[in-house]
Each structure stands twice: as C-alpha cells, then as structure tokens.
Amino acid sequence: MASFEQQIVDLRDYLFKFARLQLRNEAWAEDAVSETVLAALSKPQAFEQRSQLKSWLVGILKHKIIDLLRQHGREVSASSASAEDDADPLDLIGYQADGHFTEAPADWGNPEQELHSHQFMVMMDACANKLPAVQGRLFLMREWLELSVEEICKDLNLTPTNLYVQLHRARLRLRACLELNWFAKPTAS
Amino acid sequence: PLNRTCKEVTALVIAREDRVLPLVERLAIGIHMAICDTCPVFERQILTMRHALHQWRNYQETDGDASPGKPPD
Numbered sequence: 001m002a003s004f005e006q007q008i009v010d011l012r013d014y015l016f017k018f019a020r021l022q023l024r025n026e027a028w029a030e031d032a033v034s035e036t037v038l039a040a041l042s043k044p045q046a047f048e049q050r051s052q053l054k055s056w057l058v059g060i061l062k063h064k065i066i067d068l069l070r071q072h073g074r075e076v077s078a079s080s081a082s083a084e085d086d087a088d089p090l091d092l093i094g095y096q097a098d099g100h101f102t103e104a105p106a107d108w109g110n111p112e113q114e115l116h117s118h119q120f121m122v123m124m125d126a127c128a129n130k131l132p133a134v135q136g137r138l139f140l141m142r143e144w145l146e147l148s149v150e151e152i153c154k155d156l157n158l159t160p161t162n163l164y165v166q167l168h169r170a171r172l173r174l175r176a177c178l179e180l181n182w183f184a185k186p187t188a189s
Numbered sequence: 190p191l192n193r194t195c196k197e198v199t200a201l202v203i204a205r206e207d208r209v210l211p212l213v214e215r216l217a218i219g220i221h222m223a224i225c226d227t228c229p230v231f232e233r234q235i236l237t238m239r240h241a242l243h244q245w246r247n248y249q250e251t252d253g254d255a256s257p258g259k260p261p262d
Contacts, residue, residue, distance in 0.1 A: 167206075
C-alpha cells in the first residue's frame with residue numbers, strides 16, 4: 001500500500017488532465033496542480049477518509065483553478081479567436097430564408113444507458129477539448145466549476161451579453177461534435 | 190408578438206440553459222413547440238446534453254480516467 005503522500009503524487013497526471021482541460025494553458029495547469037498537491041500534503045488531517053482521495057483532490061483543484069482564473073482575469077477571456085471560432089454555429093444548422101429548418105434535426109433517441117458508458121465520457125472529453133480556448137474556459141467555468149453567470153462576469157470583468165454569446169456558441173459546438181461523433185454513428189443506436 | 194421562427198426558438202432553447210427567460214419568451218417557446226414538428230427534436234437534444242454534462246461532471250470527479258480517444262472529426 002503506497003503512503004498517503006505517494007498516492008497524492010501518483011495522482012498528479014490525473015489532476016493535470018482536468019486542469020489543462022479547464023485552463024487551456026499548460027503553465028497555469030502545472031501551477032494549479034502543484035498548489036493542489038501542496039495544499040493536500042500540508043493538511044492530510046482534512047482528508048479523514050470521508051471520500052475517495054481522487055474526489056477530495058479534485059475538490060481542492062477546483063478551488064485552485066478558480067483562484068488562477070481570477071488571478072489571470074482578462075487573459076482568460078481575451079480572444080485570439082479565428083473567424084471560424086467567432087462564427088455563430090447556429091448558422092451551420094440548415095435554416096430556410098423564413099427561419100424554419102431545411103431538414104429536421106436528428107432524433108438522438110433515448111440514450112440513457114450510453115450516457116453512463118466510459119466511451120461516451122471519452123467522447124465528451126474530446127469534444128470539450130475541441131472547443132476554442134476562450135469558449136472552452138468560459139463553458140467549463142459554468143458547467144464543471146459550476147459558477148453562476150454573475151460570478152463569472154464579476155471574476156473576469158465580462159458583460160453578461162458577452163458571456164451569453166460565448167456560452168451559446170460553446171453549447172452549439174458541443175452539440176454538433178456529439179452529433180457528428182456519437183449520435184450519428186450507427187453503433188450508438 | 191409571440192410567433193417565432195425555428196431559428197429564433199432554437200436560440201432561445203440554448204439561452205434557457207444559462208439564464209431565466211422573460212415570460213413572453215417562455216410563452217413563445219411553448220406556443221411554437223405545440224405547432225412545430227422539428228423544434229421539439231432539437232429541444233430533446235439539448236436536454237440530453239444537459240443530462241450528459243451532469244454525468245460527465247460526476248464521472249470526472251470519481252472515475253474520470255477517460256484517456257484521449259480518437260480525436261473528434
């Protein structure tokens with residue numbers, strides 16, 4: 001059985017993957033993981049075996065990521081986006097001139113079982129990773145760090161309108177990615 | 190006016206994930222969904238995504254060792 005300290009150190013890669021997904025910046029992700037490991041090692045009594053070690057560390061990591069996002073403020077939402085990133089994905093869904101669908105959206109069926117599968121989670125990771133950097137950060141602040149719109153706007157000095165636009169684009173991109181790579185596959189039904 | 194096109198309604202269905210819509214917009218969605226064959230399908234996709242994101246968040250905090258698979262298209 002590895003020591004408590006060794007178990008924490010062994011989970012660094014696992015934590016780094018999440019930090020990088022959220023922060024889209026290797027150096028910031030390294031900092032977040034280092035801060036997490038230091039905090040965990042300095043207060044082992046806080047763990048008390050109440051939860052899985054992984055869950056406890058992810059909880060600490062989330063706080064460290066939020067601290068980093070606040071610290072880097074404007075950098076987090078400053079866009080170096082290409083024209084493609086700035087395009088509205090809604091325009092990629094086919095609409096007629098009168099605003100009605102040219103073709104009905106695909107029926108994804110009732111994928112309750114699939115949503116629990118490891119393969120589906122791998123695809124969610126891949127699709128989230130594929131979001132443009134700013135959209136990805138803001139979307140995951142909302143969906144993974146579970147921050148409110150008000151908190152995100154305050155932390156990053158964004159207007160709600162600006163944030164809503166980015167979240168709208170991120171959700172539509174994620175939908176398109178899942179449809180293309182999962183729900184449209186014959187094996188998914 | 191309460192009549193909305195499919196494009197306007199799909200945008201509202203997405204917006205609803207992040208903010209509480211004004212009553213008039215919620216009413217417009219309800220009226221449109223009652224007479225449209227295609228928008229309810231899109232709405233179900235968004236609800237599925239909401240559920241998937243919830244599962245994904247739980248998965249990441251417990252088992253989350255999803256190693257990178259084939260990059261999405």
